[in-house]
Amino acid sequence: MTPRTAPILASPGSSSRALPAPTVVTFAHPQGCRSYLVADATARRALAIDPHLDLVAELEARVRREGWTLDYVLDTHTHADHPSGSAALAARLGSVRVAHARAHHRGVALHPEDGQELDLGGLRARVLHAPGHTPDHLVVAVGNELFTGDTLLIGGVARTDFLGGDAGTLFDTLQRLLAELGDETVIHPGHDYEGRTESTLGAERRGNPWLALRERAAFVRALTANPPPRPTNMDDLLGLNREGHPIPAALPAAELVGALAGEGAARVIDVRTGVEFEGEHVRGSRSIPLHELAHRADEVRATPAPRLLLCRTGARAEEARRVLERLDLGALTVIEGGLEALRAAGLEPERGRARLSLERQVRIAAGALALAGAVFGFLVHPAFHALSGFVGAGLVVAGLTDWCGMGLLLARMPWNRAAAGAAPGAGGGCAAAAPVGGCAASAPGGACSLDGKRS
Numbered sequence: 001m002t003p004r005t006a007p008i009l010a011s012p013g014s015s016s017r018a019l020p021a022p023t024v025v026t027f028a029h030p031q032g033c034r035s036y037l038v039a040d041a042t043a044r045r046a047l048a049i050d051p052h053l054d055l056v057a058e059l060e061a062r063v064r065r066e067g068w069t070l071d072y073v074l075d076t077h078t079h080a081d082h083p084s085g086s087a088a089l090a091a092r093l094g095s096v097r098v099a100h101a102r103a104h105h106r107g108v109a110l111h112p113e114d115g116q117e118l119d120l121g122g123l124r125a126r127v128l129h130a131p132g133h134t135p136d137h138l139v140v141a142v143g144n145e146l147f148t149g150d151t152l153l154i155g156g157v158a159r160t161d162f163l164g165g166d167a168g169t170l171f172d173t174l175q176r177l178l179a180e181l182g183d184e185t186v187i188h189p190g191h192d193y194e195g196r197t198e199s200t201l202g203a204e205r206r207g208n209p210w211l212a213l214r215e216r217a218a219f220v221r222a223l224t225a226n227p228p229p230r231p232t233n234m235d236d237l238l239g240l241n242r243e244g245h246p247i248p249a250a251l252p253a254a255e256l257v258g259a260l261a262g263e264g265a266a267r268v269i270d271v272r273t274g275v276e277f278e279g280e281h282v283r284g285s286r287s288i289p290l291h292e293l294a295h296r297a298d299e300v301r302a303t304p305a306p307r308l309l310l311c312r313t314g315a316r317a318e319e320a321r322r323v324l325e326r327l328d329l330g331a332l333t334v335i336e337g338g339l340e341a342l343r344a345a346g347l348e349p350e351r352g353r354a355r356l357s358l359e360r361q362v363r364i365a366a367g368a369l370a371l372a373g374a375v376f377g378f379l380v381h382p383a384f385h386a387l388s389g390f391v392g393a394g395l396v397v398a399g400l401t402d403w404c405g406m407g408l409l410l411a412r413m414p415w416n417r418a419a420a421g422a423a424p425g426a427g428g429g430c431a432a433a434a435p436v437g438g439c440a441a442s443a444p445g446g447a448c449s450l451d452g453k454r455s
């Protein structure tokens with residue numbers, strides 16, 4: 001759709017508190033990100049806040065189902081830990097993109113000043129400049145609801161150690177919010193790693209250890225003392241989120257060897273069978289066999305973006321990309337040449353228990369069936385010869401098309417399934433689901449508490 005060209009701004013200063021309550025829809029991402037739709041249900045006009053790329057289809061479906069017009073898509077700040085879906089969502093629904101002027105995001109038409117309001121019909125969304133986590137950070141107040149992005153999290157605050165963040169400025173921003181907004185204000189953060197979606201300013205004032213630090217110098221000292229690791233995928237994500245550079249559909253294995261030897265391996269989804277994975281794999285990668293992708297989409301979402309799709313030679317990884325794109329999952333890059341090319345480029349895979357390969361299982365099964373057809377055709381009934389012919393035809397088709405029904409069937413057998421994702425060093429479960437170098441800070445004192453989750 002063509003975006004609306006004229007930004008729609010209401011006059012600053014009009015109070016939103018006397019206006020009707022907004023409808024708020026929260027979308028939770030497995031990596032802890034939160035995206036929101038905020039709507040005037042009567043006027044049927046809506047605003048999207050921080051849409052994650054993985055959630056674009058869900059947000060679009062909800063807007064269409066409700067019969068809303070999505071007037072605005074707003075990024076609270078430049079995201080360094082996940083791919084923004086703002087450009088994609090705005091393009092699908094013809095919305096105006098909104099961000100602070102200092103964000104310098106390509107394709108953003110509206111840069112509100114501090115205190116300006118977005119017109120949602122009967123509702124107004126007041127945009128406040130909230131620097132600290134980043135210099136371009138905005139928070140959005142709609143009625144009694146405050147969308148805090150990464151400025152104020154539930155029981156935590158944002159980190160300030162990259163993208164021009166500043167701990168003292170964050171302290172000033174938090175004090176301003178506490179002074180200007182009442183305790184009853186409902187806060188909706190940009191992240192939460194414990195599954196919580198909202199709190200109130202009063203609850204945070206009483207229970208958030210960072211808000212208990214009343215002196216600016218003490219706050220700065222605590223926040224800068226123990227910075228968590230930076231997101232390893234930050235450069236790729238900034239290219240997408242700032243410049244609109246697409247995530248490459250494929251990359252040569254040689255370009256990735258360095259990253260995969262470190263934390264970059266957590267981005268790898270190995271789509272080979274469980275048996276192949278167990279035999280050897282990239283240390284720290286995650287196993288989701290090709291035929292299981294459709295019903296394990298949440299595990300794909302839980303894998304940090306951009307995701308790297310891996311198989312033995314690259315063919316199944318290409319197929320995996322097509323499958324995932326049909327599921328509206330993006331930020332996917334195929335590792336060209338697969339594990340064999342990585343090995344040739346110098347990466348040494350981690351070896352596990354040697355098992356009978358799927359290819360050998362197919363050969364054994366096909367041979368056994370052909371032999372049985374011949375023997376039973378001779379001893380029992382000539383009709384059994386058809387079994388040998390059927391197996392032979394299947395092998396010819398498999399050779400010509402590179403699609404093997406028997407292989408797919410065998411891959412689903414319990415002795416093959418049991419190995420999937422179970423190899424030592426695989427990045428499955430909670431470890432891979434945690435955000436890589438996310439935006440939350442550790443708890444004051446340096447301990448990585450419930451609000452300081454990162455990997």
Ligand SMILES: [Fe+2]
Nearest residue numbers: 079080150439
């Ligand atoms: Fe952030």
